[in-house]
Amino acid sequence: MTVPEPHLAGGCPYAERPGVTPLYGRTVAQDPHGLYARMRAEHGPVAPIELEPGVEAWLVIGYQELLELTRNEQQFSKDSRHWRVAAEGRLRPDSPLVPMTMWRPTLNNLDGAEHQRLSAAVGDTLARADQKRLRETSEAAALALIESWGPDGTADLVSQFTRRLPPLVFTTLLDLPDEDGPKLLGLIMNVVDSGADSHRASVELFGLLGELVRRRREHPGEDLVSWLLGHSAGLSDEEAVHNLLVFLVAGNETCVNWIGNAVRLLLVDRRFRGSLTGGRATVADALEEVLWRDPPIQNFPGRWATSDTVLGGQYISRGDMLVLGIAGANDDPAVHGPNDLSGNRAHLAWSAGRHVCPAKDPARLIVETAIETLLHCLPDLQLAVPAHELEWRPSPWSRALASLPVLYSAFAPPRPTDPVPFPSAGSAGSADPAPADPAPAASAPVTPERTAWTPQPQPGSAPTDSTPPEPTSSPRTGSSALSDLRRRLSSLVGWWSGR
Known part of the structure; x- marks a missing residue:
């Protein structure tokens, strides 16, 4: 990238900057928070980086600077066709940056009226999804996966x-x-793994969609x-396919990492685990803290400068190209102190401005339901290795664990027609009454009524926001339809597990 000489910048002094930071390999995975702190100390809120050898960019790690970046689309466009590196032929055709930066007719790659048109179509379509059905589907998927694990x-x-x-x-x-179903599962996994296939x-996947x-x-x-195609925005088939592809791949990666990072927090952070078991925090609180500390997408490309300008000095x-340093901006000491995260939703995990993620609400429901189901079925869940031995994937974009080995005792899952035993918030004098006992099974003991993950109710306490109160909750799907859903998902899990 070109840096003007001091006399071209209005006479402002310009000290020689330290070396450019590579944002590839294991650099980001080992200690991202330490890395962003060093970059901030050396360069300020906007730091020069390399995305791969010979491909330069800027990483925006200042909270206010990232807000400016995302809110000024006339100066900082989402259209990657502005990118000088690609225009000059310096991006290899087989570069792993191509899938992340290539232009497509999606809400992620457009500005102005065209972005608003596609954003409205996607947002309205997602809003039509039945939350009750989505929660039941997430419960059924979680149960099917847990039940597929071995007896050890x-x-x-x-x-x-x-x-x-x-x-x-x-x-x-x-x-x-x-x-x-099985084909879609395999294709999504291969795409997000960024491997040889x-x-x-x-x-x-594009052909299937x-x-x-x-x-x-x-x-x-x-x-x-069908809802996307029927929207008044009038999407073409090509636009529909591209936007579905973004939804599936980006949505999958966000949910995957968010679940893993939140469960890790609950297993390794004694402070937070104590708050949860004491009834002072909920799974929803854990999810918000993760979005501050280890957001599922830590860096995101990008914005492209439409003219020469100054940002963050x-x-x-x-x-x-300017990369949204989401995790680095969340770490900005100008925004909050080290213990000022509880109940605070001012993080930038969903971006900001017109391009804020339209799928944050369904993603939250999927993730929260999955974790609640996991913890209620396996109340004594614990790490199988020391916390410091957990490894992170070496990705500049995702904040994702490579593995999360755990230990648990045998449990008796609910029968196919039974609801998952979520804590109820409908009792006037109890925040989290004990979940219903699962059905007995010959091969496993019944889960204890009180566990480390089911807080004791506090007299006179208010309901939690983790589960809606009973009077306002939607009725569950009939037992026959719910059984069919669970059988279908169990069949897919069986295919995946080679059964």
Whole structure:
């Protein structure tokens, strides 16, 4: 990137900056918070980085600077066709940056009226999803996964739970035929893993979604694809496919990482675990704290400067790429102290400005339901390794565990027609009454009535916001439909597990 000489910047003194920080390899995974603190000390709120050798960019890690970046789309466009590196032919065709930065006709790549059109279509479509049904689907998927684990009381929550649950839920939201479910699961996994098969999987996933869009155009139903196509924004088939692809891949990665990071917090942070068991905090509180401390997407590309400008004391040239340093901006000491996170939703995990994530509410419901189901079914869940041995994936974008090995005792899951034993908030004098005992099973003891994860009710306390009060909750789906849903998801899990 070009930095003007001091006399070209109005005579302002410009000290020679230290070396550019590479944002690839294991640099970000080892100690991201320490890395962002060092970058802030050396460069201020906007730091020069390399995304790969020879590909430069800026990382915006100042809270106010990131707000300015996201709110001024005339100066900082979402359209990657402004990128000077690509225009100059310096981006390899096989670069892993291509899938993250290539232009597509999606709400993530457009500004102004066109962005508003697509954003309204996607947001309105997601708002039509039945929250009761979404919660039941998430419960059923979580149960199906837990029940598939072996009898030895061990599991890797990343490979056996967090990475599998969101795609299971998405197959139901899309109302895919049973024969397409396993294929969708495998393709999404290959795309987000960014491995050798990532490009092939991306092409196949695009084709699968294209065929699905064509079928729904001819025979609409009650599903996300049909609602998106029927929206007054009038999306073309190509626009629908691209935006569904963004929803599936980005939504999957966010939910996967959020679940894993939140469970890790609950298992390793004695302060927070004590608050949870004492009834002073809920799973929802844990989710918010994770969005501050270890957001599922820690850095996100990007914005592109449409003209020369200055941001955070750095001279930004036209065509420069600016990366949203979400985790770094959340760490900005100018925003909060180290213990000022409880109940605070001013984090930037969902971005800001016009491009704030439209799927944050359904994502929250999926993640919160998955974690509550896990903890109520396995109340004595604990790490199988010391916390310092947990490894993070070496990704500049995601904040994601490579694995999360756990230990647990045997448990008796609910029968197929029983609701998952969530704590009820409907009692006037109790915040979290004990969950109902699950059905007895011959091969496993019944889960104890009181556990480390079911706080004792405090007399006169207010209901938690983790689960809606009974009078305002939607009635559950009939037992037959719920049984069919659980059987279908169990069948998909069985395919995934090789059964």
